[in-house]
Amino acid sequence: MSITENITIVNSELPKDAILIAVSKTRSIAEIQEAVDYGIRDFGENKVQELLDKVDSFDSSMRWHLIGHLQTNKVKYIVGKVYLIQSLDSVKLLNEIEKRYAANNLVANVLIQINIGREESKTGIYEEDLPELLESIEQCNNVKVSGLMTVIPKGTFEENCIYYKKTKEIWEILKKRSYTNISMKYLSMGMTHDYKAALSEGSNMIRIGEGIFGKRNYNNN
């Protein structure tokens, strides 16, 4: 199926007010352009260099989301280039984002990435480390948190639902409190193989790569 046909299908399943991010990692400018022509403006990339290479090929109506792990030494390259950093997962990274954005008089919009499945192979913060991070975010002048993001372990629909429900519960708890610099607007969860479970548990931002562009072939790029 074509990129536009795939987008039509995913869009038809998307609740009103939910956002579809087309994950364009490994994809060509031409493939991204096809999605742009169809009306998509939110794109997700997981590598800083690849994101930077692509940003300049498109106009400023594009909203680039950094969805992969962000190393502190790369923060300086993305200042002012991304719409949302979805992968804040440590106080150390927070401090670097604060410093680099302050130096440029800009505010970084970020999501906190939670490692809800507690997988060692995955990045994201553990639930018990959240209070320390939240406290540090409250001291910032150039960072605003607008929600949570998670990537869950592979599993069945029912297993997916358990992790997404847990994440939603944390999101709801934080939403009820009033923190400085923190609002719970976005709940970014759901990828090609589990977005139906994510939507059923209340996701309002899904990140779809293969379900839009077809199977990734890392060797081609």
Ligand SMILES: *Cc1c(COP(=O)(O)O)cnc(C)c1O
């Ligand atoms: C690659 C990636 C996606 C998209 O994965 P698909 O299975 O292709 O939909 C979503 N989120 C993150 C963090 C990713 O790295």
